[in-house]
Amino acid sequence: MLGPEPPRHRVVIIGGGFAGLEAARALKGAEADVVLLDRNNYHCFQPLLYQVATAALSPGEIAWPIRYLLRGQRNLAVYQTEVQGIALATKLVYAGRHAFAFDHLVIATGATHSYFGHPEWAEHAPGLKRIEDATAIRRRVLCAFEEAELAPADEQARLLTFVVVGGGPTGVEMAGAIAEMAHLSLRRDFRRIDTAKARIILIEAGPKILAAFPDDLSNYTAQALVGLGVEVLLGKTVERCVREGVIVQGVLVPASVTIWAAGVKASPAAAWLGAQADRAGRIIVGEDLSLPGHPEVFVVGDVAAVAGGKGRPVPGIAPAAKQMGGYVGRVIADRVAGRPSPRPFRYRHQGDLATIGRNKAVVSLGERKLTGRIAWLFWSVAHVYFLIEARSRLAVAVDWTWSYVTNRRGARRIVGEETAASHTGLPAAKSKAEPLNL
């Protein structure tokens, strides 16, 4: 007599970012039950978060329910739950009230921003990794203009000063977008302040912005930012972030809003596993992206430290995460099917792109370099193309076309707990009201 049928092979994927989604997709049709766990119910298209933070797009245009994106995949279930730990010996992932058994595990838990050992700066200088970060920054930036419109003249300068820390693509995009907002989009809407007088200061500790790009593109970007009215400070380190602004070389730069785009650290998966990690907390993996000594556990995306070609590490960008996720999904599918494993993971760098503002971007594709309007069109088309859902592509294209034609921004609601006065370092309402001289 035959015994009961053996249970199907079980794959657990932790994280529904670019890497986790690609791993799930590569397992479509595999003879396995796949479970994807994420603490959110949505996938966020992080490369466009800065547009939510600067009121150009709504959160709904760059985030979609994970279970909706993977709805066609019958061998897959999605659960919204937060992972607390992993037991490698018993092959269980602990999350909420449950323990999920796995035969293969894919860890794709991503990264968050790092304040270099100063988590207390987070309150004064939010980073930009999640939808909540983007709407919080949007609230602060918009509130600063609202407050300045009401404030006495001597307070307006500080209220209209915005500091962006870090000159990578996110910092460049934020600085450029805030400058365009102040100098173009908002001008007609205010009466007492001239929004064009806003100061936007981009501070980079290294010798150039966009460190990953060729020098000429970095220089072009710096000049383009200056042309938009951004003050670019190179080789300057922010020593401290405080309520009133940032300390640079011992001196306070007063600012109402500081945005942190300077460093990232991996999510705490290395601690769950007791695994070896690099300085940024990323798990050091083998050439097939598996955890050393555990061929059934894979680590992909921003939480993995992988050597790329020419001794350089694989960068923390969306295409790299997708390549890793897809590779691991195929490795597992092959193993389940009894096929020979593919070759080691090999990262193919497709290029770097960053947008600066209207008609201004930089693109580096191997030997080819683009700047200006052609680069900006390339960037726009590439991003609309990679947006996942057909409806969002259309909605974003409509929004961008509208913004381009009218110079306006569509997502300017201030929502949430913080009131206009609660975050920009203003003293609490004085007991005696002053008549406002209109």
Add this chain to the structure above:
Amino acid sequence: MLGPEPPRHRVVIIGGGFAGLEAARALKGAEADVVLLDRNNYHCFQPLLYQVATAALSPGEIAWPIRYLLRGQRNLAVYQTEVQGIALATKLVYAGRHAFAFDHLVIATGATHSYFGHPEWAEHAPGLKRIEDATAIRRRVLCAFEEAELAPADEQARLLTFVVVGGGPTGVEMAGAIAEMAHLSLRRDFRRIDTAKARIILIEAGPKILAAFPDDLSNYTAQALVGLGVEVLLGKTVERCVREGVIVQGVLVPASVTIWAAGVKASPAAAWLGAQADRAGRIIVGEDLSLPGHPEVFVVGDVAAVAGGKGRPVPGIAPAAKQMGGYVGRVIADRVAGRPSPRPFRYRHQGDLATIGRNKAVVSLGERKLTGRIAWLFWSVAHVYFLIEARSRLAVAVDWTWSYVTNRRGARRIVGEETAASHTGLPAAKSKAEPLNL
């Protein structure tokens, strides 16, 4: 010699809802400096809030910056600030650190939901008046499905029960939209639960739903809701809202989400003024909508108690608020220009409409009554038409067309502080994890 030029006439409008905006618009070109104060920076199109609460639209599609909507009006300034009080003797409005002087004042501060003296119910049964309410309800509804997908079978029934208290247009629209979401939009996305088994219970204390409508339309609506799978309870009073559900006739109806659409009360402007108010806190005004004894102070919109035709009060709906705001703006403009004042305010009731679901709505226009698809088309066209901004009209039309064709909902992110487990009455995570039987 001539003395200094006298200051321009000053008008202060408190509130940027339908009434306040219309008052501001009617003052365009008047020889007056107009100031509009609102605690938010945006105008919210309240009639479509339920669509945000049920993930069909994004907040950005129904809310726009007030200063953007009024940008063309050079005699007007908009300030985001919260009013604390009004001094009628000195003609000052106190807000934040400032006092705004007025010659004419327009109070358009609206209404909020009322729990009939039980504010403690708000935590368990949120109402639907603000953008934050809508996103909070969206979070609870979506989290209930997410939790049920992970929960043991004996907890699923409660998690998939939704109670709507109050059978007015908002209650009908919410119940219908949740039913369609459960029975149509979400079905393919879940694996362990059948979302079509969700219970949606609409509880109305009176003898019929849509009390303002003719009986045949009320009956049609009740039947249409039952057809969508909604349980309609008439003549039943909710005695208490608790964490686990609602108490009706001494018995607990277990539910994961309760939505309060039963009562409204006016904002506290009557207390600021020491004015006479009706039971709902609305200020009783004269036939020109002015405060008795204060011809320079007007009260408009949901915060005003106005006798309509045939002894019935003017209803708390958007067209009524707009008529009042426009009327008062014209009265002030005429006074400033030295023109004779127009006749007393006269409310013109244009009709009542409510949508139930896909292809189902009711419209009552005087003697004319519409139901079914034609009413639904009328409702859709009317709402898209009244959406203020050209871009939002287009965006909403695209979203609705897409949803109609695909039966899907575009705005299904769960964001915010509450985690999936924190609001639906579940016990905190148990100390011992149970392996999940997939």
